[in-house]
Amino acid sequence: MSSATHLPTAAAPQPGATRVEELARAVGGTYVGPSSPGSSPQAGQAAYEGALVYGITHDSRCVTPGALFCCVVGQHHDGHRFAPQALAAGATAVLVSRRLDLDVPQIVVSDVRAALGPASAAVWGQPWRQCRVVGVTGTSGKTTVAHAVADLARACGTPCEVMGTLDGARTTPEAPQLCRRLRRAVDAGAEMVVLEVSSHALALGRLNGARFAAGVFTNLSHEHLDFHRTMEDYFAAKARLFDGRSAVAVLNVADAWGRRLSKMIAGTTDLVATWQPSDIEQVTVSPVGISGRWRGHTVRSRLLGRINAANLAAAAATASALGFDDDAIAAAMPAIAPVRGRLWPVSGTDDDITVLVDFAHKPDALAAALRSARELCAPAGRLWAVFGAGGDRDQSKRAPMGAAAHRHADMVVLTSDNPRSEDPARIAADIAEGVRRRPGARGGLHVELDRSAAIAFAVDHARAGDVVVVAGKGHETSQTIGNRTVPFDDAAAAGGRLQQRRRTRR
Incomplete structure (x- = not known):
């Protein structure tokens, strides 16, 4: 039998500490003592009364002294096998789906992954209850809408943070990391x-036990079907944000989904607030931003492109549903900052062309x-589209992406975008099928599989007044080729080529 090396106890819990037996109640599990041959589930439990947990993880490599180690059973690994390693690193207790022959307090539940969210919230003091958490889901616009809502809140005097695509390996972190970050945000004010909120996070239960002041739905289109298989499954995953965990639902009713x-949740959500992109009326676009009318107010924003009128409408509707004053929301619109990698301008006033970097990597978004x-x-001026498609991902979106580029751009430059284990030339050929199937091409089709060279080609061959959109990677700063991940930044590549263009023009 292994022996536990760290079992911090105290007469009363210290700040940030939770008793194991309290955690068992929080997750609806059974708290049992150490296991030994022939012992009852309660044997030895008294010796561990008051054992405290100071953290939580399901990764044995991330265990710190005093942590609760959660033995998640995944597709490739069974976390129960790593429990001894976790104990050696200082785990106080384990969350299991079967009792282990280990000298450590154990919380037994039917499904460890399902209990991971409630356990994480309990360890970190239920941060969902101590600040208003707004969840934004949908295929496109999540990042811009999330940052826009936060900028509006701050401009209206509410300290606010954003968590999502721009600051982590996952759009929505696993429950232990998410709850820890929420706790730190609350403690920071x-x-x-x-x-x-990603569909993966909802489908995999990362947000089990979560509570939202508001859930926002932007839209739904073809994406992630390598994971969800069908649009119905994809929609069902997104809909879980509105299964009762969001007090307010803010829904785009211009989108069929x-x-x-809206009809599905009409009787189960306290407040359903609807919006649509046309809520921003009389939209005017320019190289410095967009303007329009919202609920009778003249509004201006530094965001570029008509597409961002929809994101502004979503953010404004969300702020209004949360109780912010409409006058204050309209006045705060100029505080909404452009988001890196979302129609992000790389070119400046000294350039004779406009170069934008965008994250669009699916047909509708492109x-x-x-x-x-x-x-x-x-x-x-002509419009250039420089893009590719990810390898080892949904192949059915490739030809539609080619068709979208063919329909809207004058010049199409196909290149690589995280080809992973696939042949970049094969991916480009799949995309090109969407171009060739549509008659009446606007202009040229060029294939350059070296992404840096593709960007250079477009910047070098663009004429004064042209716009070049480099799409697919946005804020990302790496390229995955085979089993290697190498540094690559679209904005840096385009910016460097623009400098050369300026020197040539002089």
Whole structure:
């Protein structure tokens, strides 16, 4: 039998510490003492009364003294096998689906992964109850909407943080990391946290036990079908944000899936607030931002492109549903900052072309980005699209991405975008099928599999007044080729080539 090396106890819990027996109650599990041959589940339990947990993880490599180690059974690994390693690193207790022959307090539940969220919230003091958490889900727009809501809240005097795509390996972290970050945000004074919520996180139960002041739905289109298999499954995953865990639902009813969702939750959500992109009226776009009318107010924003009118409408509707004053929301619109990698301008006032970097990596998002960029072209200017598609991912979106680029751009440059184990040339050929199947091409199709060279080609061959959209990676700063991940930044590559163009023009 292994022996536990760290069992901190105290007459009363210290700040940030939780008794094991309290955790068992929080997750609806059974608290049992150490296991030994022939012992009853309660044998030895008294010796461990008052054992304290100071953290939580399901990764044995991340165990710190006093942690609760959660033995998640995954697709490839069974966490129960790593419990001895976790104890050697200082775990106080384990969360298991079967009692282990280990000298340590154990919380037995039917499904460890399902209990991971409630356990994490309990360890970190239920941070969901101590600040208003806003969840933003949908295929496109999550990042921009999340940051826009946060900027509006801050401008209206509410300390707010954002968690999502731009600051982590996952759009939505696993429950232990998420609850720890929420706790730190609350302790730092945040009164609101806006969280990007992915369909993967909802499907895999990372948000079990979570509670949201508001859930926001932006739209749904073809994406992640390598994971969800069908659009129905994809929609069902997104809909879980509105299964009662969100007090307010803020839904885009211009989207067919949003209308369906509105009908689904009408009797189960306290407040359903609807919005649509046309809520921002009389939209005017320019190279310095967009303006329009919202609920009778003139509004201006530094965000570029007509596509961002929809994101502004979503953010404003969310702030209003949360109780912010409409006058204050309208006045705060200029405080919404452009988001890196979302129609992000790389070019400046010294350039004779416009170069934008965007995260669009699915057909509808690419089409929307190109439509918005088209309005920034000079009267005789051409629109360039530089993009690829990820390898080892949903192949069915490749030809539709080619068709979207063909429909909206004058010049299409196909390149690589995280080809992973696939042949980049094969991926480019799959995308090109979408171009060739549509008659009446606007202009040229060029294939350059070296992404840096592809960007250089577009920047070098663009004419004054042209707009170049480099799509697919956005804020990302690496490229995965085979089993190697190498540094690569679209903005840096485009910016460097623009410098050379300026020198040539002089």
